Structure formats: structure tokens, C-alpha cells
Amino acid sequence: MIDIPLIINGKEIRTGITGKITNPADHDHVLATYHMATEKEVSMAIDAALSAKCEWMTLSWMERAAIMAKAAELISKKYRYRLNAATMLGQGKNAFQAEIDSACEVIDYLRFNNYFASLIYREQPKSGTEIINRLEYRPLEGFVYTITPFNFTAIASNLNTSVVLMGNTTVWKPASTAVLSNYYLMKIFEEAGMPAGVINFIPGSGSLISGVVLKHKELAGVHFTGSNATFNTVWKQVSENLSIYRSYPKIVGETGGKDFIFAHNSADRVALATAIIRGAFEYQGQKCSAASRAYIPVSIWDETKKHILRMIPEIRTGNVTDINNFMNAVIDEPAFDRIMSYIEKAKASPDIEILTGGKGNKSSGYFIEPTILITNDPHHITMEEEIFGPVITIFVYDDDKYDDTLKLCDETSPYGLTGSIFSLDKYAMIRACRALRYSAGNFYINDKPTGAMVGQQPFGGARASGTNDKAGSHLNLLRWVSPRTIKETLIPATDFRYPYMDIE
Numbered sequence: 001m002i003d004i005p006l007i008i009n010g011k012e013i014r015t016g017i018t019g020k021i022t023n024p025a026d027h028d029h030v031l032a033t034y035h036m037a038t039e040k041e042v043s044m045a046i047d048a049a050l051s052a053k054c055e056w057m058t059l060s061w062m063e064r065a066a067i068m069a070k071a072a073e074l075i076s077k078k079y080r081y082r083l084n085a086a087t088m089l090g091q092g093k094n095a096f097q098a099e100i101d102s103a104c105e106v107i108d109y110l111r112f113n114n115y116f117a118s119l120i121y122r123e124q125p126k127s128g129t130e131i132i133n134r135l136e137y138r139p140l141e142g143f144v145y146t147i148t149p150f151n152f153t154a155i156a157s158n159l160n161t162s163v164v165l166m167g168n169t170t171v172w173k174p175a176s177t178a179v180l181s182n183y184y185l186m187k188i189f190e191e192a193g194m195p196a197g198v199i200n201f202i203p204g205s206g207s208l209i210s211g212v213v214l215k216h217k218e219l220a221g222v223h224f225t226g227s228n229a230t231f232n233t234v235w236k237q238v239s240e241n242l243s244i245y246r247s248y249p250k251i252v253g254e255t256g257g258k259d260f261i262f263a264h265n266s267a268d269r270v271a272l273a274t275a276i277i278r279g280a281f282e283y284q285g286q287k288c289s290a291a292s293r294a295y296i297p298v299s300i301w302d303e304t305k306k307h308i309l310r311m312i313p314e315i316r317t318g319n320v321t322d323i324n325n326f327m328n329a330v331i332d333e334p335a336f337d338r339i340m341s342y343i344e345k346a347k348a349s350p351d352i353e354i355l356t357g358g359k360g361n362k363s364s365g366y367f368i369e370p371t372i373l374i375t376n377d378p379h380h381i382t383m384e385e386e387i388f389g390p391v392i393t394i395f396v397y398d399d400d401k402y403d404d405t406l407k408l409c410d411e412t413s414p415y416g417l418t419g420s421i422f423s424l425d426k427y428a429m430i431r432a433c434r435a436l437r438y439s440a441g442n443f444y445i446n447d448k449p450t451g452a453m454v455g456q457q458p459f460g461g462a463r464a465s466g467t468n469d470k471a472g473s474h475l476n477l478l479r480w481v482s483p484r485t486i487k488e489t490l491i492p493a494t495d496f497r498y499p500y501m502d503i504e
Contacts, residue, residue: 004034004183006041006203009048010196013041019203021180024092024329025319025365031089034179037204042171042212045200049143049169050218052197057139057167061121064165065114071161071192072110075103083184087153088320090180092331095323097283098153100451102181105154108454109472113162115455116474120481132488137481139167141247142220144480145213147206147234148182149225150175150331151286155254156182158471159223160199161189166480168220169198173209175226177331210234215241221250221480225288228255228386228415228464252479254288254459254466256386257417259440259449260409261294262432264423265399269300271446272422273307279420279448280392281315281370284330288465289418289442289450293383294394295405301396305355308372312356315370329365330389336366339389342382343371346393351377357390378408386415402428406435417461418452420444441468 004021005012015035023029037045056064075083080103087093087102125133144163148156156178160170174182186201202209213219214237222238224231231253238249261279263272279291296304318325330336340360346352357371373382373393382393397405409419419440421432429445436443441461442452452459458473460466469476 001030002032004032004179004203006035006037006045007186007190007201008041008045009052009200010190013044015041019176021090021177023089023319023365024331025367027333027365032180034176034183034203037202037209039208039212041202041204042209045171045202046143046213046216046218048197048200049171052195053139053143053169056164056169056195056198059167061117061165061167064167065117067189067193068110068114068161068165071188071194072107074188074192075110076107079184079188083153083181083188086181086184091150091153091178092320092328093283094320094325094328102153105152105454106157106185109154109158110161112455112472113158113165113477116477117165119474120477125485130490132490134486136484136486137166138484140220140250140480140482142218144168144170144221144223145219146170146172146223147226147230148172148174148178150177151283151288152225153178153181153185155225155471157185159225162471162476163221163223163480164194164198166477168480169200170223171200171202171213173206174201174203176203179203206230210237214238215244217244217246219245219249220247222252224251224253226255231255231466247482250479252467252469252476254461254471255464256388256415257288257290257461257465258292258384258386258413258415259289259417260419261291261449262406262409262419262421262436263294263296263300263304264402264421264425264428264432265297265299266425266428267300267422268424268446269303270307272296272300273304273311275420275422275448276308276372276392277311277315277370279450280372281327281390282450284327284368285390285392286331286335286388287450289452290388291392291420291449292387293412294392295409296394296396297399297402298396299399309356312370312372317367317369319365327370327390329367331366333362333366335389336360336362336368339368339387339391342385342387342389342391343368346373346382349380351375351380352382352393355394378412384413403431403435406432410436410439414464415461416440416463417465418442418444418449420447420449422446438462441465
């Protein structure tokens with residue numbers, strides 16, 4: 001068991017106000033204690049970020065990129081297994097899910113962002129024979145507040161490193177249930193050469209930290225991943241404080257999703273069933289991209305259901321320490337209770353049939369069975385609201401209502417993050433792609449709606465799913481600069497009159 005301090009301006013600070021980090025699969029197993037920030041430490045972190053800003057931003061961007069490259073190498077080789085183990089034990093991810101997150105994706109963000117930054121800095125305007133034009137990609141004026149989630153160690157890394165790569169400094173509020181892996185990230189950044197004060201690590205109460213940060217005149221931006229409700233609260237607080245700020249803060253957020261799988265009657269049944277299982281139940285459905293609703297034509301439902309029911313009994317659930325367990329525990333008791341409340345509502349509804357699962361047990365760990373619900377009401381609460389757990393609801397539709405059901409899918413949820421279409425009919429596939437144009441910022445064809453790759457599928461959605469600034473591409477990095485146009489005139493004019501005017 002380790003003791004995790006705050007890290008402000010490169011110094012470890014222990015407030016004596018502590019919380020515990022436990023293994024979700026065994027809540028008697030305490031992994032670490034962590035110290036929580038008070039208003040005093042939040043103000044210290046802001047001051048440290050502002051003090052470090054001038055020297056950090058005046059570095060060549062290549063020097064900043066070198067730190068990111070070294071961090072990637074440290075994670076790739078020296079700290080890969082420690083970071084994976086911390087993510088497994090602290091956040092309840094199996095070995096495969098941890099490897100693709102806390103190793104592969106963290107490394108990809110660090111390396112690819114260096115490349116994307118090079119594309120931005122090389123983009124310059126045209127110059128003429130008498131003038132030289134250039135764009136200076138200034139960092140934002142002030143500090144950036146980063147609020148990171150529990151479910152992806154890679155997001156915790158990227159929400160900070162994408163910002164600081166472009167010359168900014170951050171005040172970082174990590175999710176309380178991910179402090180263990182996030183602390184190791186912070187130590188790796190320091191070992192890679194990150195100067196003191198560039199990133200300031202302050203676990204603690206979100207409302208307390210935000211109450212100080214969002215009222216500071218030097219707030220330049222917010223980089224957020226989390227719930228829709230929390231993001232709305234942050235946005236409202238920023239809008240209420242607009243008269244305080246030196247500049248309009250840039251707000252970048254990725255929130256929730258009610259992600260779908262839509263099938264045409266030409267779909268490959270085995271591939272469809274596999275996508276439902278993987279899309280809904282990998283990492284216990286605790287991904288903002290997880291499949292949470294599906295639309296399947298009646299003509300292929302029986303065969304698809306047969307494959308689903310064949311696969312479900314093969315799913316092993318348990319502690320991450322057994323690497324043959326496909327599913328593990330949900331993150332904590334509040335999450336367990338919230339997910340089970342949806343399952344209980346489904347049990348009480350005459351419009352729902354429970355195909356599989358429906359049970360949970362939190363006596364030793366927060367385990368919920370992979371649960372598949374069948375509904376005859378496409379507007380049932382489990383079809384519309386984000387559950388963020390191992391629950392998917394399926395609506396079986398009449399084959400001749402393909403286009404109507406596409407429209408239904410588009411209009412059912414306020415979110416617009418991810419979705420997929422399964423079809424071997426090219427015309428039907430294209431109709432779905434067009435009808436669902438705004439339903440998903442990341443759209444998949446004949447694949448599950450999860451697993452976006454850095455540099456291949458830039459990630460983000462619109463509507464209630466966030467600002468769609470596409471992490472994993474140059475588009476996100478552009479949000480963390482404030483360009484300045486500079487024009488240098490080589491031979492200035494010395495006469496106010498136009499050339500065609502007569503000179504006596």
C-alpha cells in the first residue's frame with residue numbers, strides 16, 4: 001500500500017485529509033491512500049502553473065516534444081507493467097483492456113501528438129516580395145484546468161500532455177478512483193523531464209477544486225472528460241464568471257453516449273452477435289463508446305440470438321488477477337447501485353424481457369452480470385439514458401421499417417458519440433450512414449462502436465456527447481493555441497498619397 005501526495009510545482013504535499021483506493025473486485029483490498037487538496041493547495045497549484053508558464057512556453061516546441069517522446073519510451077519499456085497493473089487493480093480492467101489503454105494508447109497519444117504538432121507549426125501563410133507573413137501559435141493566456149475520468153488512463157494522460165505540448169501549463173484534477181495509475185503517470189512525466197509547475201497534480205473534491213479554479217481570472221481553458229451532468233455544471237460556472245476572465249476560456253469536453261449497433265437484414269449474424277458481446281461488455285460497459293442499444297430486424301433476430309446465447313455462458317467474470325476473466329467488477333459502489341437501479345426498473349417494466357443476466361453482487365466486489373434486455377418500446381428508459389455498465393437493450397424491428405427505424409435511432413437519444421451499422425448490402429449501408437450522419441461522431445461499418453485508434457479514428461462526438469474536438473488528431477491540439485498573425489513590411493511607405501495621384 002502506498003501513500004500518494006499532491007504534486008505542486010514539483011513538490012510532494014500531504015494535507016492529512018485522505019481517501020482510500022481499493023480494488024473494485026475486492027473492496028477490502030486497500031491499494032493506496034491519497035491526500036486531497038484543500039482550497040489552499042488549489043490556489044498553490046494555480047500559482048505554480050502561472051509561474052512556470054513563461055519559461056515553458058518559450059521553449060522550442062521540439063524541446064517540449066522531446067519530453068513527450070521520452071515519457072512514451074519510459075512507458076513502453078521501463079514502466080509498462082507497473083502502469084498496466086495499477087490500471088488493472090485500481091480501475092478494474094483485465095490485462096487486455098489495460099494493455100490497450102494504459103500502455104498502447106498512452107504511448108500512441110504521446111508519439112502521434114508530436115507528429116500532429118509538427119503539422120500545425122509548419123503551416124504558415126504566403127509571403128510576398130515586399131512583406132513577410134507568419135503565424136505564431138501562441139499557447140493560451142493563463143492556465144488550463146484538466147478534469148480526467150476513471151475509465152481510461154490514456155485520457156488522463158492526454159488531457160494534460162496534449163495541452164502542455166502546445167506550451168500551456170495545467171492544474172490537474174484526476175478522478176478519485178483512478179488516482180493510483182494517474183500518480184504513476186505524474187511520476188513518469190517528471191522522470192521524462194517535465195519541469196516543475198507545468199503539470200500540477202491535485203486529487204480531491206471536484207466541487208471544491210472547481211469552486212476555486214473556475215473563479216480565477218487567469219483560467220484559459222478547460223479540458224474535460226466525464227459525465228454530461230458534470231460538464232454542463234462546469235460550462236454554467238464558466239459562463240457565470242465570464243466577466244472575471246482575462247480571455248474567453250476554451251472549453252473542450254467529451255461526455256457520455258448512448259451508443260448503438262444497427263443491423264440490416266443482410267448483416268453477418270455471427271459478426272453482429274460478437275459485436276454486441278464485445279461492444280457492450282468489454283470493461284463492464286464502462287466506456288463512453290460502449291454499445292448500449294441495438295436495433296435488429298426480426299428476420300435475423302432468432303439466429304443472432306442463438307449466437308448470443310452460445311457466447312454468454314463462455315464469459316468468465318471475476319478479479320483481474322485471473323487473466324482468463326473477460327469481465328471484472330464495476331468501478332465502485334455508487335456505480336454498482338446506479339446500474340442495478342436501471343436493471344430493477346427493467347424487471348418491473350411490462351415492456352422488457354431479460355434475455356440474460358440481471359443480477360449483481362457487491363458483498364466482496366462490485367460484480368454485475370452481463371445483461372441483455374429485449375424491449376418492444378424503443379423509447380424505454382434503458383434505450384434512451386446512459387447506464388455506463390454491462391447492460392444493452394435490443395429493439396427488434398420489422399424488416400420493412402428499415403428507414404423508419406433509422407430515423408427512430410437518430411431521434412431517440414440526446415447523445416451523438418459512437419454507433420455502428422452491420423450490413424452486407426452496400427446501398428442499405430450508405431442509407432444508414434447518411435441517415436445517422438449526426439447520430440455518431442465516430443461511426444463504424446461492420447464493427448463494434450468501440451476501440452478508436454489514435455491517428456486512425458480521431459475520437460469525439462457532438463450533441464450531448466461533447467464538443468467533438470477529436471482527440472488523437474491535430475484538431476484537438478489546435479484548441480490549445482491562440483494564433484497571432486505577424487506581418488513584417490520590408491520597405492515601408494513614405495508617402496501617404498496613392499501612386500496614381502499627381503505630385504506637383
